[in-house]
Amino acid sequence: MRLSEPIQPRIVTAPLAGAASEPPDYRQKVPIVYYRPGEWKRELISDALEGVLHGIFVTGWDQDGRDELLTASFLGIHLFRRRKDGTWTQTELTKGSPQPWPKCGSSDVAAGRLGRLRFLCAIEPWPWQRQVIDDTLANGHTIHAAGLNGDGRDEINGGGLPDIACIGATTLKWYENLGGRGSR
Numbered sequence: 001m002r003l004s005e006p007i008q009p010r011i012v013t014a015p016l017a018g019a020a021s022e023p024p025d026y027r028q029k030v031p032i033v034y035y036r037p038g039e040w041k042r043e044l045i046s047d048a049l050e051g052v053l054h055g056i057f058v059t060g061w062d063q064d065g066r067d068e069l070l071t072a073s074f075l076g077i078h079l080f081r082r083r084k085d086g087t088w089t090q091t092e093l094t095k096g097s098p099q100p101w102p103k104c105g106s107s108d109v110a111a112g113r114l115g116r117l118r119f120l121c122a123i124e125p126w127p128w129q130r131q132v133i134d135d136t137l138a139n140g141h142t143i144h145a146a147g148l149n150g151d152g153r154d155e156i157n158g159g160g161l162p163d164i165a166c167i168g169a170t171t172l173k174w175y176e177n178l179g180g181r182g183s184r
């Protein structure tokens, strides 16, 4: 993850749930932290999320040369941005599934680009402009947007047609982007 100039990698960690939380509700705050190379000191990004924090996704959200962090948790999908002074902003992008706790929120998130359009793909999102690609995947676990058809382009960052891969309990599905028609 690139958080500042000059570009240096950082390690971001996000536990699945709070250390003392218990299933099925996992009612406890979940800390997201990062470490800089060399000192490896634990620095807090946020402890505002709660429940299961199942997915994180590092992305250049605003193309300012620094990476941002997307999270998928019981509270939905959030965007974390690092300010120049080192503090972080948190923006809720969607609350995810509206079902009662602990079936609320979102399980995993990835960001991609379709030409100039930016999109999120998630396992059970809610608002935004939502299009159901598949409702047959059992126990959807993780998701990613990428160029999967070997055309040599980084389709997340460089345009083109991003595809989506999703892992369920016993299946790995590839949803090929056919320019709006889609197939799997």
Ligand SMILES: [Ca+2]
Pocket (backbone or CB within 6 Å): 059, 060, 061, 062, 063, 064, 065, 066, 067, 068
């Ligand atoms: Ca950025």
